[in-house]
Amino acid sequence: MLLAVRGRLPRAGLVAGCAIVAGSAAVGALAYVPALAAAVGTAVLVGLLTGLSGAICGALLQTQADPACLGRVTSVSSLVSLGLTPLSMPLAAAAIGTWGLGPVYVVSAAVCGLGGVVALAVPGLRRAELPG
Template sequence: MLAGFGLGAGAVSPLLTVRGRLPRAGPVAGVAILAGSVPIGALAFAPSLVAAGGAAPLVGLCASLVGLCAGLSGAMCAALLRTQADAAYPGRVTAVPGLVGLGLAPLGMPYTAAAIGTWGPGPS
């Protein structure tokens, strides 16, 4: 799965580089976030780890789609954030998403694991 995430995220970089500016970046980011969340959410409803692993080609395809969508939405969100921010605060504006993604998100992982243990992966 991680290889699929990396493959998809790596594939979007040259596509954005060659394509250049995307019109209506906000809606593109929103659609990419929704399109990437559907396959990753579907993995939570696999009846067992064996079932999820048994569908390895499908899981790999879903992971690549998630990586592609996450890479696209991440690039679009970062670009929108930087272009809409005040020019006097580029470092602060860039630091906040980094702090949340790399600092606060890992702190929530034990709570997510506890919720999965209590209610299962579907509702969590």
């Protein structure tokens, strides 16, 4: 909603990459926050950062994809983001049962953070812009 009110977002690729890295760090920290109020604050931060990065990535995907392939690209993106998530939940639950919550959160955060690192390391992704 803030993005809609804000309007154009300069340096969208850079903002997305930074939001992914910061959101991933917050996810990793969430398992180790000792107090309820701090956990709530961290969870709000996770929501804001991952929501921002998700909105920017979705917009970049739709504006940068070839219009002839946009339906297929969006379908694959939706399948990966929405279709694989329920399948990974039993694996995460088993991993938490084996190694505990903290290590699983940290590994998950590291995997997600790699996406942000790639977005920041690849010049074309880092410099990606949304149409004005």
